[in-house]
Amino acid sequence: NAGVTQTPKFRVLKTGQSMTLLCAQDMNHEYMYWYRQDPGMGLRLIHYSVGEGTTAKGEVPDGYNVSRLKKQNFLLGLESAAPSQTSVYFCASSYRISYNEQFFGPGTRLTVL
Amino acid sequence: AQTVTQSQPEMSVQEAETVTLSCTYDTSENNYYLFWYKQPPSRQMILVIRQEAYKQQNATENRFSVNFQKAAKSFSLKISDSQLGDTAMYFCARSSGNTPLVFGKGTRLSVIA
Numbered sequence: 001n002a003g004v005t006q007t008p009k010f011r012v013l014k015t016g017q018s019m020t021l022l023c024a025q026d027m028n029h030e031y032m033y034w035y036r037q038d039p040g041m042g043l044r045l046i047h048y049s050v051g052e053g054t055t056a057k058g059e060v061p062d063g064y065n066v067s068r069l070k071k072q073n074f075l076l077g078l079e080s081a082a083p084s085q086t087s088v089y090f091c092a093s094s095y096r097i098s099y100n101e102q103f104f105g106p107g108t109r110l111t112v113l
Numbered sequence: 114a115q116t117v118t119q120s121q122p123e124m125s126v127q128e129a130e131t132v133t134l135s136c137t138y139d140t141s142e143n144n145y146y147l148f149w150y151k152q153p154p155s156r157q158m159i160l161v162i163r164q165e166a167y168k169q170q171n172a173t174e175n176r177f178s179v180n181f182q183k184a185a186k187s188f189s190l191k192i193s194d195s196q197l198g199d200t201a202m203y204f205c206a207r208s209s210g211n212t213p214l215v216f217g218k219g220t221r222l223s224v225i226a
Contacts, residue, residue, distance in 0.1 A: 033213060040122070042204060042218040043158075058213070090158065098146055098208035104158035 002026050006091050006105035013081045013112045021076040021108050023091030031094045032074040033058075033102065034066060036087040043090065049074055050097065081112045117207050119217035126195045127225050133180075134190045134220045136205030142166075145209030147181070147188045152202040152219075161203070164188065192222075200224045 007022045023032065030051050035043040045058030047066040055066045063085060065077045074093075078085060088109050092102040117138045126132035138147070149161040164172045164181050171179050176196075180189045188207075192199055205217040 031213075035216075040218060042216040043214075044216075045213055048213050088156070092158075097211055097213055101148065101160045101163060102158075102214060107156045 004091055004093055004103050004105040006108050008108060009106065010109050013110065015082060015112060017081050018077070018079050019081065021089055023074045023105060024072055025093040026072065027093060027103065029093035029095050031097050032068065033092045034074065034076045035090045035092065036060065037090060038087050046076065083112045086110060086112045117205055117215050117217040119205055119220050121220045123221045125223040125225055128195055128197060130195055131191060131193045132195055132222065134203050134222065136188045136190070136217055138186050138188065138207045140186070140207060140209060142209040145207055148206045148214065149179070149190045150204045150206060152204065153200070162190065195224045197224050197226060
């Protein structure tokens, strides 16, 4: 049981470049989430999904897009990266949206130059 | 926006002593769930303890316990017999109904030998 995995672990981009972060979970969870963590800001929700084929906006969705084509995968895309998107990105999944704990991936450190 | 507030950005405690981390939250829901997560230097988010708002009894997990004051909307974490491995960022979080977790900004705890 791998739990929640994220690819890649580190990435450096130049302003204007695009990339996709991949999150995969093997726990058959319906709910998946993308957060960003910045110093002094805690974790802020970017987008989330309540099931295969669904997505919803979180607190800080601008500049990001997501897709959930398969239940076990949740992709986060940056179409035109900006230095303000330099952050650590965490993916998480849960069985239910509020009652159960969320299981987190190890994080992706992204630097945009 | 419904918020979670951690008023102590940093704390320190001597090994084997007891420390309490504060958390207050804002919600209009009657039933909700509260969590404390730990993030050690490895960056992995780990669930420490969970409390259901409709339960009056405070949750405990080994050396970790909470003081849940529903009327005051307060949810503090007490760590007894602090160990060097407790050094980490600690995040308080709340979820309810169809709302995903909302995190506080975190408290950095240092355990000193």
